[in-house]
Amino acid sequence: MNAVPQTIVPETRHDEENALLEVRGLRTEFRAAGGTVCAVNDVSLAVRRGKVLGVVGESGSGKSVTARSILRMVPEPGRVVGGEVLFEGRDLLGLSEPNMRALRGSEIAMVFQDPQSALNPVLTVGYQVAEALIVHGVDRRTARRRALELLQQVGIPDAERRIDDYPYQFSGGMRQRVVIAIALAGSPSLLIADEPTTALDVTIQAQILRLLGRLRDELDIAVLMITHDMGVVAETCDDVVVMYGGRVVEQGPAEMIFSRQEHPYTADLLKAMPRMDEDGMRRLPAIPGAPPDPAALPSGCAFHPRCRLAEDECRTTVPELAPRGGTGQAAACWVTGRGAAIPPLDRAPADGGDRPGPGGTSLLSVENVRVNVASERRSLFGRPDPVYAVDGVSLSVAGGETVGLVGESGCGKSTLARTIVGINRPAEGTVRVGPDGVDAFTGAGTRPLRSTVQYVFQDPYASLNPRRTVRQSLGEALEMRGVPRGARAAEASELMRRVGLNEGYLDRYPHAFSGGQRQRIGIARALAVQPKVLICDEPVSALDVSIQAQIINLLESLRDDLGLGYLFIAHDLSVVRHLSDRVAVMYLGKIVETGPVDAVYSSPQHPYTVALMSSSPAPDTTARDRERIVLTGDLPSPKNPPSGCRFRTRCPIGPLTHPERRICAEEEPPLAETPHGQLAACHFASEMAVLS
Amino acid sequence: MIRFLLRRLPSVVFVLLTTTVIAFLLPRLAPGDPAAVAAGPEATQQQIAAIRAEMGLNRPLVEQYFDWLGGLLTGNLGESYQFHRPVSELIGARLGSTVELTVAATLIMIVAGVGVGVFGGSARSRLSRFTADATSTGMLAMPPFLAGLLLVILLGVTFRVLPISGEVAVLDDPVIGLQYLVLPAVALAVPMSGGIAMLVQSSMDNAWRQDYVDLAVAKGVGRRRITARHVVRNSLGPAVVAIGIRFGEMLAGAVVIEMIFARNGLGQLAVSSVQSADYNVVQVIIVGAVVIAVVVQLLTEIAMATLDPRVRLGV
Amino acid sequence: MTTDTETTSGAARRESGGAVRRYLAALRTPRGAIGAGLLGLLVLLAVLAPVLFPGGYDDQGDNALAGASGAHWMGTDELGRDIVARTIFGLRTDLTLLLTAVPASAVIGTLMGLAGVISRWLGAGMQRLLDVILGFPGIVLGMSVVLVLGTGWSALFVSILVIGLPLFGRQARAGLQVEQEREYVLAARVLGVRRRTVLTRHVLPNIVDPIVVNAAVYMVVAVFIEAGLSIVGLGIQPPIPSLGAMLNTGARYLEVHPAYVMGPGLVLLLLTLAFTLLSNALNKAVLRR
Amino acid sequence: RSAVEESGQGGGATKPVRGGTLVTTVAAEPVPGAYFTGRPGNIFWCRNVLETLLILDENDKRIPLLATEWSLSEGNQTFTAKLREGVTFHSGRPFTADDVVFSFEREMAGDGLASFNGAMEGWQVKATGEHEVTITSPRPLQEIVWPILDVTPIIDKETYQGLDDGSKVIGTGPFVWSSYQAGTELKMTRNDSYWADGLPYLDGVEITVIKDSTAELAALRSGRVQIAGGLSTVDTQTITSGDSFDLVAHHGLLYGMGFDVSQPPFDKVDLRHAVAYAIDRDRINNQVMGGLASSPSLPWGEDATGYPAELANTYTYDPDKARQLVQKAGATGAQFTIALHNQPVPRRIYEIIARNLSDVGLRPSPRELSIADFEPLRSTGKLGPAYLIWSATAGLPPALMVDALTELRPSGNSQNYSDEKYARLAQALIDSSDESTTATRLRALSQKVLDDAFFVPYSITPITNARASSVRDVVIGRYGRTFRTAYLAK
């Protein structure tokens, strides 16, 4: 590798005197037996007082390590090997450990990604909040009083009573609030939030983001917000730093970056994201390849193997982060540095123009299915009460058609999908498969079910047996289709080509593949039995944006080539919009709205759909100030769902705001047709048109 | 808590009942004739026959079982063939000795095991971690009887500082009694402490990697306090379980240790009863050992529940 | 259509395919290397015992309870037999016992744990049975076995086998429950692969690892059981030596002839140490990936 | 304080001293129910609580206790004894001739695990005065009456049932049974109204059960106990090689091997002879018995009346001869089990014998049995092809042994051996009423035992105990010590 030019923070920094935190030339390495990984390489950034700096980048780009380096919390065997971290003028890297400890929590606080594990399960939340004060010298009584205030401040309802509860008694969103309360305890001037909402649902994410925004305004805290979601950045950040392969590739004020990208990576990344306001008539412009392994970074510009503008220089020399256009923006790219503009990416139309419309006959139909997920173990007191995770759902999928299924985590999407393929048994209702509508749960239905419907799993790491080669995994599927042993090799190669993988990889084990590649293998396995319908359970939610686009494109082309029908489960509304012909919105085991995708997205009729849509962040700073409906509270438990309309406990137009609407609590609204052509289950459906 | 105990009740009852069935069947599975054994070596055939009738061995098995079980429940544990004494008396006379031994060993095990474990789990220098590792591995690999023999050679024969045989009840004379107790208790506790130490250390290592430790660091909590409040607290659960499970092993180990240190405890009684096929005694000891093991297991779970709120509230 | 460039993430690289390779990885750690080396040495000694000591273990002589000498490195026992020879033959007995009884226990225990596959009731019944066995403190169970079978090899074998069942049975059941919910298992079921095939192809190989680790852990316990029963006089029958039986007799001559206890004691300690180290290493390498 | 120091002990003086408690330890537990026979666990209490008419010490000297004088008459078929007056039981009840009659009747009825009741068949025991009893027997008594008197303590007819479980143990002895924990501990206190004035010297005697020889040794050495019964010979020798402990050897145990002569392979007398030649008796003596044993071919003690010393060494270690005999019997490679007690000494003997037998071409394997399992099989002759026994009958008069030792009984023996000539010879010995006839008849019987070799003795070993030198004047009987005159020297 060439000598790294000593990149300094770009000279043209606005409000330089305003910087609360300034990181200069930070390098953090992990020394392991296999060699040294430079996870953070010459990173410089600045957080202004009272402002939000967003750090974005795909998985492994070094965001978390940067954050931890600032607080000197790099895990073993990591070491900060260079650079400066100036906080209010002091270099944190030079502080003694006791001084550093005094500073953590009191001046700089941190919020972690996973609220499930960030709280100590055996201590009460109140204690955990108070501890943050106690260690900084506050006496117990005062600390507890302050803890209560803080819990109230972050919006824990009924905080007096819940202060002595344990973390597991809280929902994910509530826990994240507690974590934020802990962070606020020492009245810090800087809050580092490492993907604070990634593990949460959009509705909860909106709540948390709103909370963070409020706190910033009220307490004037500066925030370093780490995220991989451009939408979150667009909605919350003042400044942006884009990271790739351990380096900053572009930085600048948020509006500038979203309006004009100076680095091809930023530009392509934004384009690769499906958008809620665009239909899916064209393929997504995916960035080829996958993010680099920090242990083996490409020489020169780390992005060059995937860059459509790459030149020879890019392959050999690392570009400097240089200011662009005097607006505080800076980028590290040789090509754009010479003034070349990034050519607009023409979105390729779907292969062969418009795709064939969905075939008319339904290949899969679910009728009134209810699924009981209560454990079947008998206790001393007889069987436990049933828990219907899916409570009377009907839908159908035709050949070549994509039906999107969206809803919050825990609403029963996976349970429905698993029931369709026979992993769970329905308590009531039927699943019919094939053109003849054979009942899948009769003896005669098993075969048609297997050959008609296949499943693509969410987690590409868990869905392949680590002990079996790709050939073995595919071979098993081919065997099920009845392909004779001799013909399997050829078929397997054909499948690999089909999903865009090199057939030479057939004899490798799954661990040798990246997440995106594994997902392709999972798709290939599902295709091996030549199904008519694929059930995709969040197939892209575990993948990086650039890989997500590749997989979506793959699914689309398969659908068009093979005439497959999809039941596509996702919680990302824009992905569903991009892919689907029809969409169903699920809430607590029931479908609350369903209909053609355009109708639902352009004029949602159910308040829940509206709330979901307005909670989804859009990667566009101009949409920042749009009117938004943020739901309160959490998804109730399917163990005892609310009476009447299940959504009434959170509904913005229900009894919460209109106490006179008693019907919502008394009567369950049926799925009824609306003027726009979709079905919605709301007593006051027409009202939403006004709101949206 | 009560709900929790109720939930465990059926399986506990099942285990105990099955144990009584097994214990009851043992003499009937064994090759010897219990009546002949009871009658003693010099008995004639008629005497044996008379005894068989007296013992009720001619009656249907099920009836015999329920009689026996009824006896157990009402405290009528039968009579030893060997000593012609009520089993309850034999056991009563030896219970104290074994309880002393196991309680002392358990205390040592908890102190040494948790001590070494916490030391290893909170140590940062390579040397201290290695020391902790080596200590716990060594202890784990050391069988109690070998530890006992080595202690006898070292402290009882070479340097005579502690008595190596016999016993004096601690309650009668604490100073002397404790001296008699030290060596056997240490010998018994050694391997168990090794296991506990390893467990504590590895669950502490695990706890150190948890996100809540990161959060505590980010809060500004010092390392000592993190160890005490966050890491140790979360690591004691597995240790408590292990201590509970090892209590059964402790009873088993006591058998051998009592032999070596000439303590007249239940272990000795068990061995001599097995050697002389004194079934009535063996049966009661088996049932008793299982009852104790099960009860300790339950206590363990209760302790777990106090340590970990998730267990307590049945999540 | 695009093709992924080939990259693997760090996390992905850590889990790996070949089972043998992972077990070998365990041997490359210091613990694993020492443990395996030690065990290898002991096994070698045991195997070569008849060659090293052509006189066998029962070569009685007039010179009883003699101290160390050129002919007898650790002296002789009460019947004038070489203690070293008897120790090594005792090791042979122990190893034979361990290496047959422990695997038998592992296999039977695993099958009991997996019985739930055949029917839920059978599985639950087996678990209860294992609970009962678990309730018995080890040596007490061993004594019960001795009561029924009399002392000797078969009683030791059965004791070790039975005492280990809950360890393996519970492990297998827990593994089964986890593995059955794995996505790749569900994937196979969705494909329509038969239950038995799913079990043998996807579930079992992934249960094997913890079972192997537990078997190594249990080896130590099994040594304790053999020695424990032998020490209280319920072990193997003379004149065949076992480490425990030698300790039992040797303890009678603790004063006149400490080497009598030290020899078998040391070998026993090395044996348990080897298995302890090995199980630690396996545990780290195989289970905590 | 230190437990090690506290139990330390002082040096010696010679005059009897009053006071002190003697602490003893035994490896086997006391069995109060076995009052008419010997048990290793009973040696330290039985003769101190339950007294006999007379006691035979280790030299077979008759020491009068409850009988003051005695005589034999009518062709040695009548025995008369004068009883001591002024003796009371521990309960306070005076001792009379009726108590003696009662005790003998219980014994003949087989109570108290009586083992000589076979030899007492036909006895008439009568009170011929308040303090005189007369025994009349259909057979001569001069040989057998002494050991029978020695084994027969006088028990209290009011409480004798309490003897079975030790709940009530009442006798006339110098010590009173005071506290008992079955299997672990027994305490006796001085009988203040003992018939001999000033005796006993000791305030009390304690017995603790320590099953492990090494632990017993440690207890001795630490001074916690003063006498140990049941130490292994090696341990006894270890401790008595210093100067503060004495080795006490007395009476004896007979070790031998029996065969089921009704079944192959030991239905062939040649094979039995082979075994008799194959056993390395010296090795057994040196390596198991500490060199203290004798290695006779005959079961009788050397001081038996008319002992045929020239036959005593008929069988000596001769593996070559043994091998030939094995071949002659066609039994080379024969496999069989040898039953034995699961105790250390029998195990070691087994190891030597098994080695000896495999050296001559046989293939024995062990069958270990607990005493409780072993004895019923022994009394019913079901121990299998061969077995090893040990018996406390060593040194008893042969006329008594042929009934008392199961292996020598003419019928109902453990070897399923029945031979008319043997039965006749045995009965003749029993019926002999004078020394010279006894001698000729014993020789004839001995020859028959050697020829048929249905029971092969290989060792007669004195019972050894270790005793602190400070313990003086203990009377050693076959069935127990009496500490009536014992004292602890300061």
Ligand SMILES: Nc1ncnc2c1ncn2[C@@H]1O[C@H](COP(=O)(O)OP(=O)(O)OP(=O)(O)O)[C@@H](O)[C@H]1O
């Ligand atoms: N404990 C560690 N040991 C070794 N390498 C590490 C460790 N933690 C991080 N790394 C390396 O640093 C790189 C960057 O990690 P980092 O966690 O900062 O990524 P990130 O941008 O936060 O990604 P994500 O979105 O997945 O959280 C990783 O790819 C990895 O190679």
Ligand SMILES: Nc1ncnc2c1ncn2[C@@H]1O[C@H](COP(=O)(O)OP(=O)(O)OP(=O)(O)O)[C@@H](O)[C@H]1O
């Ligand atoms: N085996 C089970 N036992 C108990 N409850 C279950 C079980 N499976 C699912 N549930 C419950 O059913 C509800 C629906 O779960 P499901 O996994 O179908 O949700 P989902 O919509 O797929 O959520 P996500 O977006 O997180 O994947 C949840 O509340 C869950 O707790």
Ligand SMILES: [Mg+2]
């Ligand atoms: Mg991260």
Ligand SMILES: [Mg+2]
């Ligand atoms: Mg799901």
